[in-house]
Amino acid sequence: MVDRTGTPLVELRDISISFGGIKAVDHVSVDLYPGEVHGLLGHNGAGKSTLIKCLSGAYKMDTGEILVNGRRVEINNPRDARANNIETIYQTLALADNLDAASNLFLGRELTTPLGTVNDAAMEAECRKIMGQLNPNFRKFKDPVSALSGGQRQSVAIARAVYFDARILIMDEPTAALGPHETQMVADLIKQLKAQGIGIFLIDHDVHAVMELCDRASVMKNGQLVGTVDIPDVTDDDLLGMIILGKKPGQAAA
Amino acid sequence: MTDQTTPVSTTIQPDPGDNAVKRFLKATEIDTRLLGMVGALLMIWIGFHLYGALVNGFGAFLTPRNLWNLSVQTASIGIMATGMVLVIVPRHIDLSVGSLLGLCAVVMGVVQTEVLPAVFGLGHPMIWVFAVISGLVVGTIVGAFQGALIAYGKIPAFIVTLGGLLVWRGVAYLVVRGETISPLDSTFSLLGGGPYGAVGAVGSWIVGVLGCVGVIFLLVNGRRQRRKFHFPLRPVWAETFLGILGCGIVIGAVLLVNSYPWPRGIVRQYAEANAIEVPESGLFISHGFAIPVLILLAVGIAMTFIMTRTRFGRYVFAIGGNPEAAELAGINTKRMTVKIFALMGFLCGLSAVVASARLNSATNALGTLDELFVIAAAVIGGTSLSGGIGTIYGAILGAFVMQSLQTGMVLIGFDAAIQQVVVGSVLVIAVYLDILYRRRQK
Ligand SMILES: Nc1ncnc2c1ncn2[C@@H]1O[C@H](COP(=O)(O)OP(=O)(O)OP(=O)(O)O)[C@@H](O)[C@H]1O
Ligand SMILES: [Mg+2]
Numbered sequence: 001m002v003d004r005t006g007t008p009l010v011e012l013r014d015i016s017i018s019f020g021g022i023k024a025v026d027h028v029s030v031d032l033y034p035g036e037v038h039g040l041l042g043h044n045g046a047g048k049s050t051l052i053k054c055l056s057g058a059y060k061m062d063t064g065e066i067l068v069n070g071r072r073v074e075i076n077n078p079r080d081a082r083a084n085n086i087e088t089i090y091q092t093l094a095l096a097d098n099l100d101a102a103s104n105l106f107l108g109r110e111l112t113t114p115l116g117t118v119n120d121a122a123m124e125a126e127c128r129k130i131m132g133q134l135n136p137n138f139r140k141f142k143d144p145v146s147a148l149s150g151g152q153r154q155s156v157a158i159a160r161a162v163y164f165d166a167r168i169l170i171m172d173e174p175t176a177a178l179g180p181h182e183t184q185m186v187a188d189l190i191k192q193l194k195a196q197g198i199g200i201f202l203i204d205h206d207v208h209a210v211m212e213l214c215d216r217a218s219v220m221k222n223g224q225l226v227g228t229v230d231i232p233d234v235t236d237d238d239l240l241g242m243i244i245l246g247k248k249p250g251q252a253a254a
Numbered sequence: 255m256t257d258q259t260t261p262v263s264t265t266i267q268p269d270p271g272d273n274a275v276k277r278f279l280k281a282t283e284i285d286t287r288l289l290g291m292v293g294a295l296l297m298i299w300i301g302f303h304l305y306g307a308l309v310n311g312f313g314a315f316l317t318p319r320n321l322w323n324l325s326v327q328t329a330s331i332g333i334m335a336t337g338m339v340l341v342i343v344p345r346h347i348d349l350s351v352g353s354l355l356g357l358c359a360v361v362m363g364v365v366q367t368e369v370l371p372a373v374f375g376l377g378h379p380m381i382w383v384f385a386v387i388s389g390l391v392v393g394t395i396v397g398a399f400q401g402a403l404i405a406y407g408k409i410p411a412f413i414v415t416l417g418g419l420l421v422w423r424g425v426a427y428l429v430v431r432g433e434t435i436s437p438l439d440s441t442f443s444l445l446g447g448g449p450y451g452a453v454g455a456v457g458s459w460i461v462g463v464l465g466c467v468g469v470i471f472l473l474v475n476g477r478r479q480r481r482k483f484h485f486p487l488r489p490v491w492a493e494t495f496l497g498i499l500g501c502g503i504v505i506g507a508v509l510l511v512n513s514y515p516w517p518r519g520i521v522r523q524y525a526e527a528n529a530i531e532v533p534e535s536g537l538f539i540s541h542g543f544a545i546p547v548l549i550l551l552a553v554g555i556a557m558t559f560i561m562t563r564t565r566f567g568r569y570v571f572a573i574g575g576n577p578e579a580a581e582l583a584g585i586n587t588k589r590m591t592v593k594i595f596a597l598m599g600f601l602c603g604l605s606a607v608v609a610s611a612r613l614n615s616a617t618n619a620l621g622t623l624d625e626l627f628v629i630a631a632a633v634i635g636g637t638s639l640s641g642g643i644g645t646i647y648g649a650i651l652g653a654f655v656m657q658s659l660q661t662g663m664v665l666i667g668f669d670a671a672i673q674q675v676v677v678g679s680v681l682v683i684a685v686y687l688d689i690l691y692r693r694r695q696k
Contacts, residue, residue: 058582079584094582096575098642099568107572108583110565117563121483144575 002036002215007070009034009199010086010168015054015064024050025061026223032168032199037190039210039217039231040203041243046220048203049091052170055201056088057081068168082108087166089174091203093157097146101138101156102127104145105163130159134189135182150177158186162193169193169200175209187213207239221246266486281492287636287691291651294684298655302662314665318514322541324654324661325511326447329546330355330609331624332653335631336557337601339649340594342632344573345641346404346411348595350418351602351628354396355621357426358606362389363435363616366442382442390603396422397599398592405591419625426618436615446611447544449520455512458542462508469500512540546608550650553604558646570594574642630677631656634684655680 008031017025025047032038040048054061057078066073068084075081095104102123111119131138135155145153154177175183190213204210210217219226219242227248238249307313334351341348366385403414444451473493480487516539525532561567569590572580581587610616634655635648663673
């Protein structure tokens with residue numbers, strides 16, 4: 001059981017952001033504790049990705065505040081997020097298609113030689129090591145990632161997020177393109193990271209996976225937070241009901 | 255880790271089905287695209303030579319004199335083409351390079367003929383240094399300014415530099431009121447080549463030896479790196495072949511430039527000035543590498559280093575592959591854009607040095623239409639306009655292709671109209687062939 005008495009690892013308070021007239025995220029508050037997996041669920045277009053992009057620095061929120069370890073932080077760009085040990089696997093994967101796996105893995109944080117030049121050999125060696133753990137069948141180290149399958153690309157994106165000792169991990173549909181075996185490996189990886197005390201926001205449309213992996217789940221609809229529930233207290237159907245009806249279980253349908 | 259990792263480096267293994275050529279290419283890891291470009295260039299050279307020999311009775315192309323001149327004429331476009339790769343790879347374009355070259359040239363002209371002589375006195379040995387610096391600074395500032403408009407003003411590079419094409423040409427006119435500045439400082443004009451603006455036989459051999467040492471160092475160091483990380487090695491015979499090939503090209507180039515002697519008039523002048531007795535048979539004084547060619551060489555090496563070995567270069571490619579991903583990976587893409595255009599501007603300044611020094615004059619019209627040749631050189635050299643792909647050596651080879659066509663057609667007496675038709679067609683055909691090649695690679 002996750003201990004939720006101390007200070008949360010991250011608190012998103014009253015986050016709002018709109019694009020043009022659309023309120024993509026509307027006064028949403030969620031938090032995350034060390035060693036916790038917090039699921040985010042909701043329809044397509046509910047605002048899940050937009051919410052976590054405020055935390056990862058991809059978007060700048062209109063209102064609201066972010067606290068890391070109880071301290072208010074300014075996250076204006078992805079560099080700020082990385083500086084707070086926040087790593088993200090984006091739904092779009094955010095890979096540079098013309099570069100190979102190792103270059104993508106280390107993009108923005110290249111290993112360098114004592115002379116300050118990029119050390120491609122060292123990066124490839126590290127890449128081989130981590131890919132050996134995540135996707136042992138992966139062989140295409142020399143090819144640009146445009147030559148990889150969807151699942152292989154996803155493995156590269158996952159490798160990038162977990163390589164750099166994140167404290168807070170955001171996973172936006174990390175298994176969408178993976179086969180059953182690889183999906184299971186990611187599930188094992190999530191459990192392993194959780195045991196290390198890392199906090200994880202997990203966006204996933206698969207309610208069963210959320211039930212299996214998460215400690216709590218928040219459901220969003222039309223940019224608003226429907227509610228946050230403890231997973232042990234709910235059933236699959238409760239979660240589905242929240243997603244479809246936009247009501248917390250037990251709440252009377254109006 | 256799995257226990258399949260090999261503790262020692264293996265040698266690259268050919269597939270059993272490969273024929274001899276494929277095996278050879280795989281073992282040496284020679285880029286077939288590069289091979290194709292070099293082949294095309296050689297075909298152009300031989301073609302012009304044979305045409306001259308058969309139709310005009312004299313093949314003038316493959317002579318030391320012509321190839322030496324070709325190398326000098328390529329320098330200016332070649333220098334800018336390396337920068338254009340840097341601009342096009344992250345999906346930008348720079349149409350202002352020719353005009354910016356003109357502006358830098360007239361600024362340097364005014365600085366070295368009017369401003370500095372008033373300060374230091376005429377013919378002071380430091381004049382050329384400050385003149386060059388002034389041109390590089392102007393180029394860099396203008397480039398950075400354009401880059402800032404693109405990055406922070408979010409105006410497309412096409413528009414900003416199209417405006418720049420007109421603006422900087424106009425400013426160049428205003429600086430000199432349309433007048434030609436000539437002659438330039440005598441030391442400065444050496445940077446454009448010519449008999450005195452070349453490093454001579456001994457100097458060329460020094461360059462050649464350094465080149466060979468460089469080739470061998472790269473091969474040895476590459477092998478050491480691979481061994482350290484247990485990556486497959488090239489077979490020893492392939493390494494040896496590459497070493498011999500590399501050194502052979504370098505030494506061949508030295509022999510070529512050293513076999514082009516100074517013209518008799520210059521020799522006489524030189525002999526008189528230095529009180530040397532000229533024997534009956536004449537004195538053979540080699541040109542050696544021209545200074546602008548060495549500048550191009552240095553720029554090529556430096557830019558290759560930047561593009562392939564530095565973080566900056568890595569980010570340029572990343573932005574070209576996926577600008578959004580680059581931003582999400584924490585790369586400050588706006589600042590990158592400013593730096594990229596500043597570097598392009600710097601290279602325009604350097605190109606202006608070479609171009610104005612070669613003519614020993616500076617006019618506001620210098621570099622007119624260069625933007626087209628520079629972009630064409632980069633694109634012929636395999637830089638993809640959709641971004642993410644490009645090499646420095648490709649752009650330099652592309653510049654050689656463009657200049658070879660120009661020179662060759664002048665030599666065999668094609669008039670300007672036909673030249674335009676040919677150059678334009680070659681550009682389109684070259685890009686089409688490149689597209690076909692890439693499609694087959696996939
Ligand atoms: N950059 C943007 N510009 C304009 N509108 C946007 C932008 N990003 C998201 N939106 C809008 O915000 C809303 C929420 O989108 P978001 O991507 O957060 O949904 P999601 O919950 O992640 O959906 P999915 O399950 O399909 O990934 C949608 O209506 C979308 O159209
Ligand atoms: Mg989403």
